[in-house]
Amino acid sequence: SQKFGELYENQKSDLDRPLDTFLRRHIGPSKWDIKVMLKTLGYDDLETFIESLVPRNVLERKPLHLRAPAKGYTEQEMLKHLQSIADKNNYKARNFIGKGYYGTFLPPVIQRNLLENPGWYTSYTPYQAEISQGRLESLLNFQTVVSELTGLPIANSSLLDEGTAAAEAMLLSFNASRKKKLNYVIDSNLHLQTKSVLYTKAQPLAINIIEVDASNEESILSALDDTGTFGSMIQYPGTDGSILPINTLSKVSEKLHSKNLLLSVASDLMALTLLKPPSAFGADIVFGSSQRFGVPMGFGGPHAAFFAVVDKLNRKIPGRIVGVSKDRLGNVAYRLALQTREQHIKRDKATSNICTAQALSANIASNYCIYHGPQGLKGISQRIYGFTSILAKSIITGKCKHTLLNKNWFDTLTVKLSSDTNSRKFLDEALTKYSINLFAVNENIVSLSLDETVTKSDVISLLKLFLDEESVPDFNVLPEFPSEIRRNDAYLNQSVFNKYHSETAMLRYLHYLQNRDLSLANSMIPLGSCTMKLNSVVEMLPITWPQFANIHPFQPVNQVSGYIELTKSLSLDLAEITGLDAVSLQPNSGAQGEYTGLRVIRSYLNEKGEGARNVCLIPISAHGTNPASAAMCGMKIVPIKCLQNGMLDIEDLKVQAEKYKDKLAAFMITYPSTYGLYEPVIKDAIDIVHSKGGLVYLDGANMNAQLGLTSPGYLGADVCHLNLHKTFAIPHGGGGPGVGAICVRGELVKYLPSNIVTNRTVSRASQVTSVSSAEFGNALVLPISYSFIKMLGSEGLPFTSVIAMLNANYLRKKLEPHYKILFLESNSDIGGCAHEFIIDLRGYKSYDLEATDIAKRLQDYGFHSPTLAFPVPGTLMVEPTESENLQELDRFIDSMISIKQEIDAYIGGVSVGNVLKQAPHSLEDLICSEDWETRGYSRESAAYPLPFLKKNKFWPAVARIDDVYGDMNLMCTCPAVEDFEEHTE
Amino acid sequence: SQKFGELYENQKSDLDRPLDTFLRRHIGPSKWDIKVMLKTLGYDDLETFIESLVPRNVLERKPLHLRAPAKGYTEQEMLKHLQSIADKNNYKARNFIGKGYYGTFLPPVIQRNLLENPGWYTSYTPYQAEISQGRLESLLNFQTVVSELTGLPIANSSLLDEGTAAAEAMLLSFNASRKKKLNYVIDSNLHLQTKSVLYTKAQPLAINIIEVDASNEESILSALDDTGTFGSMIQYPGTDGSILPINTLSKVSEKLHSKNLLLSVASDLMALTLLKPPSAFGADIVFGSSQRFGVPMGFGGPHAAFFAVVDKLNRKIPGRIVGVSKDRLGNVAYRLALQTREQHIKRDKATSNICTAQALSANIASNYCIYHGPQGLKGISQRIYGFTSILAKSIITGKCKHTLLNKNWFDTLTVKLSSDTNSRKFLDEALTKYSINLFAVNENIVSLSLDETVTKSDVISLLKLFLDEESVPDFNVLPEFPSEIRRNDAYLNQSVFNKYHSETAMLRYLHYLQNRDLSLANSMIPLGSCTMKLNSVVEMLPITWPQFANIHPFQPVNQVSGYIELTKSLSLDLAEITGLDAVSLQPNSGAQGEYTGLRVIRSYLNEKGEGARNVCLIPISAHGTNPASAAMCGMKIVPIKCLQNGMLDIEDLKVQAEKYKDKLAAFMITYPSTYGLYEPVIKDAIDIVHSKGGLVYLDGANMNAQLGLTSPGYLGADVCHLNLHKTFAIPHGGGGPGVGAICVRGELVKYLPSNIVTNRTVSRASQVTSVSSAEFGNALVLPISYSFIKMLGSEGLPFTSVIAMLNANYLRKKLEPHYKILFLESNSDIGGCAHEFIIDLRGYKSYDLEATDIAKRLQDYGFHSPTLAFPVPGTLMVEPTESENLQELDRFIDSMISIKQEIDAYIGGVSVGNVLKQAPHSLEDLICSEDWETRGYSRESAAYPLPFLKKNKFWPAVARIDDVYGDMNLMCTCPAVEDFEEHTE
Ligand SMILES: Cc1ncc(COP(=O)(O)O)c(C=O)c1O
């Protein structure tokens, strides 16, 4: 096969092909850099380098057959090609399909300065709070919106989508009842796709879902009487548009509460700007989608689900919560609160496996609320209600042969068609005559939902469609929302929602927030296991094209040919890259991929009559989502040991596999391992599991080391997930979106998830109906991975993995004289780390110096810290990716070496070492603190420990944050009314 | 007419119109803010406020008839409407028209992070160097590119376009010869539009242009022999594509130099990456367009012209020059050098009137070079040459009935068609069969230019078009550029051009630069006379749409219907707004507008037989461009005094008008005056001038106070220019682009400029052929003003002026107790300032405290300083615009009041006052300086004089800069090779 060096170095000059390649732009190191690094590592060329790293029986180097030119498309070719695909989607139709997805206007100032701004989309999850205050503030605003509109005090900062949020609510209720009761009573008036996800998640836990018509008060109350019932979920407003009487809802919650059970409510934030909040009738959990607050429909995602709970559930709520704390100087500072709830701590005891969430869409939604303010939001929802009412009343009282089924509404009407037509015909007419899409509930019932984008002329079209007479209603009145269900409380009175309504003010607020966050636009983010590589502009451009953005996930298949073509081609390429047979793009995070993959395995075994197999072997080094996902699949987790040298304890694997041979369902393994090692025993391990009848699940988080060199399929895995938000260039978005595509071997294909509404995906023999609300999960970001693959091509992709490893090993080699690198010394048979490595700092603990101190000190050098405490507590894991060049790597090396001197000073009792304990140093600390004489180190050494920082440095917005204080004094919404009053008088 | 209050406050809630209006987003103050401000000023409502400010005989309030809904389009409607216009341009054709405009790829990373980034496009001209280091560095890079490629040591940071750059070269040569000789010898092989601008500019100065065929060595040398010749200009390569022999060129320069005259060379930067630089044959001045370095064709502009000179001309070069100096701490710092050359100092003695230039496009071009590096640029030009050569050789040696006219080429071929066809037919065929546009030189000669975007398949199309046989040339070879004319020197070896070739590196460099600059994304930029208002995203979005960006200015009229519709409608609206009859959008800056307007006046007078009228009366308060422009029109400038109270001295006007009554051509006046006053005498003044046979030119820089309240036409002016980059929302771009549209009264209409190539604009009876190379000047930014007007509508536009004045008067009122405000006290008859006012700081001069000290100290408060020393030395002029809200105004007020306390301390000899002299304080100063004990003020008071700064502050990148040092040690290119070598070895 072609030599790596040739590919990159000797660009023959001719006219037969484009001059520029994307590879050259995506890869950080120049050809000179590569020479320097190889020399440092003692290799002559990349070939020998790779051969020394990747075990012989692992290195495959099969030429990839991708649906793209071997050298990839150029950027310009890519845009042209994507445009031609995009144009195949019908994006001009007015989508009044509703059902959880609505038209909305993304304010251009937010589009340009947030969604299209690398300062926002390239940042990582805000674990390093001191350099993430902007996003944290924005997510706190999101939580505040959710809390205010739902009426519940505690909200998280997003979940993956409405369907998974529903499942989280069910599981929270289930766990709260100690898993002793198994019946869950749900309103039949939930969105179809929400129910589908509930059924999927209920099945492995043996939960029975009881569907009742909650509009029949007796029937729901009696279902709740059953002693097996552990909770209930209703939708408010219902999927048909109707709104249950507050009275009924109160009775439901009272009955549940009398039995110490929880009421969960699916709701809609836009409706809640007018409607009494669910707190008014005693809801314990309220969730839903925040999509219609400015986030494009995007064929189904990414959309941030919201999730709020009553106070007593504050330690039980799933997902990330931003909380208010204070920094070393006593300033208000935000950070992620109550992390001990999360899967990375609780592992298989966790009640949720969620990790990557939907920070980017949540931030769009919160800023949409800031831009409009409470009055603006209410204005929007009043218009929606007004237009809907005009239409409803005309259907009821006008010359109309169809029958409105719902008695009340906010934005949605469900209509039984007269017998001389049917849904198919009616939808055809709507589309061909008025370019409007409606929803077919069944053969003779249709529904529609109006939204922010609706105009008078849309309503006139709809009137023409539904009525037999020309009708020009009076648009000069604004119908009033019915007083019985109208909320009368003031909300969103916090200052932030009331002062940025001009574009200039909004622009500055967004830039203010952005400038508080370190992103890839500032410097390397060397997070092990997270693969913070370039998210190129060409990859990002298409996601704000209306052709991709304005597509409803339930538009008929012939209107979404562009998406179908794109997802098919992407799936085929991913199958080729993983060496497996078929792909599902539905899971919207890595953890969701794990869950889905394990469910596929279980379904397969089940159908084979081996349903009793439920043991999942997981190495102790695994990411916390692995055991948490397995537990959610109802599996029993058996840990497999690792050796002192970091390698899988293959003897332990043998023992356990033998021990559980009748129960063995799966072995979950990450490759290269979470320790960043290309373990030579992988094939043996897989053989052992297979020989005992188990299947192998490969966690593909580290796929960035494998591309075109080896593959899960080649290694023998049966299922893997890929974090497209790591290896395949989807930006981390400050904590999501992600895509956890799964790839499976032949026999498993038919168990891949489908979607109950669209039913487009083939087959489906299993209980895995849906794992996400939308068929393609976070579909809108798929063009990113698509372009990444197509622009690199079969020649470029393997090169990215090679350079990712070259960069990692160069760093490792340069740091080895200064730090203990875990596991490499004791493994003389392997030539280095894969694409990441671990710096062991546990030795300093006895001197009262923690890995955290070093991580925080790196912020003073302008860097994001590496992954802290995963996979080994007391360590930092470093992953540079292929997009960093030698200059940046050298700056990092110099910084780490300089820190080493500070460590030496500290443990030697020399005062300048104290700089570590006080890091990071905010400007206020440097400029205003009065204790500098006594610190033992100078301002200059704190702020500018190396000369390059004087020219260019990212500054932490606050000093070190007090986590304990924040958790002890939990506060997860914005401080209340400050200076707002002074302007309204 | 409708009351202002009603418009904004009482948004009736109904369904008959959109909820949101652009007005609400464009205007800073909320309705609460407006109440507070009115109260502060002692008015009950906006009506009485306005009536107290605007003299009764000036206030017209005529309802504007604009081509838009009265309330304006909503943002969404606007985008839809613009899309429909845009789609009428044929943007899919391949444009090989050339002639100074070429296809190019704007690298997406530059598009998104620079052109589409308000951090770049909203900043002002970098006069305040400490908070403009990013752009200054970038412009220095531009100068370096120009210097390296032309071979000349001194380059400026852009001119308006190639045509005006040619005129500047001619004028520089003319002035250098002391204006005693009148013949200018130009190569007939210059671009047509360049010649046209030269003719325009030559005429009023009585310069004779002698056109010769420079390829005939004897003929040019003999033309130079004429003793009346003051210089010569040739184009290299010529407009026909041919390249003159270096030998001939050397003889030309030798002959000129022997007579102490200057050789100017129009050139092309792309060609110069291969071609010997003009320095090689003795060029004194080299200029041209940098458009093809990544800047969209955009129907003709904005494109940065470049301009480089030999060392001895370094005090003569027009335009802005960035130079290297040092700051108070001795760090390298950039700033505008040699400002005493410029019109704002030299006024009518200036040799150029250029003020606003083309910073934004220059920055795109320089970053394009950084992204590609010297190797990349050479690769691109080699491909261009290669494709052109393949085509040329096929035409020469293949079965082709047409004849190639040029003997050598870089990218352009001129072809005489065989007699069985003609240019029209041939161009038709090219377009219909291959979707290619060529250029018709005349009826049977066509030409074409290839560019960066050309692909193999384009060349194959062209071969089909030109040849009678199917020809598949060998694309596997890269034709070599002829060695006689190939440059062999290394260029762009400076580190900056050799280290940012990956997208990640480029991204970070752009963000690094951005973060050094204060823009509207950070805080108010209260620059008097500059109108730094919101540049909204909706206005900006269309300029990167291919439908507007990819249009060649010479595309036939039926391919540019979108642009024609847009410019027509915009012109009609501007005529309505100014109360005049017709508009030219051609001038690409305010100063260009002045020049054009005065030329129109002179042409009109000339044709009336009053050509002898050449006196221009200009108040002493005028902006420096006014006298400079008038001088360039060959006019005699007579200054008119102002009274102590700032008002025009109408008695002096009478005297001078009478004195020059036979020679009086024009009176140039700014309204409201440059002192920010609604002068009551305006109509009288205009009557006086008219009564003496003169015309009135109104400088519309202050139009932001007039919209819908009064108008130049209503006041009686005959001509005015509008700075669309002030009042009409085109962003300042860090120092350009601008549009100086002119509006004229009926009889003057036929003298508006045209374009020699397209000849689309009607009429033209005058010598004002063109003032810019392209018919519509900076056409690509016109959609911005178009949208601004259409989204505000006839109701919203006047409101913006009212609020601009309200904001200004609120600031004035609040600062009055603390500072001396010029002119208002002594004018008890006027109720306040217009949209700006002047703070008089001259009283502190005797204490050794300068206005500069206060301006620099404001940077420590996070603000850009107001306009310094214009229109009155020793003052600051403050203009908040309508887009700032009360919070921001209050922050500014608090800052100014706090500075007042520092001033009092300083003049009282209290040490904390020293903070003014050392301002601004860079972080390095605050953190690293060792003299803090002795300064007499604390770090905290220097950095955070007010509490709001702790939360959000923009930091100056360097300490105060030493201007004198920089001018004494002029250096206007990047420092040479630093760390580059270490990577190439
Ligand atoms: C090894 C590994 N597995 C799984 C995951 C979970 O992926 P996600 O965060 O997308 O749910 C991660 C994420 O960080 C990981 O590093």
Ligand SMILES: Cc1ncc(COP(=O)(O)O)c(C=O)c1O
């Ligand atoms: C009053 C006045 N006139 C003319 C001009 C010149 O405009 P421009 O800079 O666009 O050439 C200015 C610019 O700043 C100005 O303030």
Ligand SMILES: O=C([O-])O
């Ligand atoms: O020169 C000015 O921009 O005022």
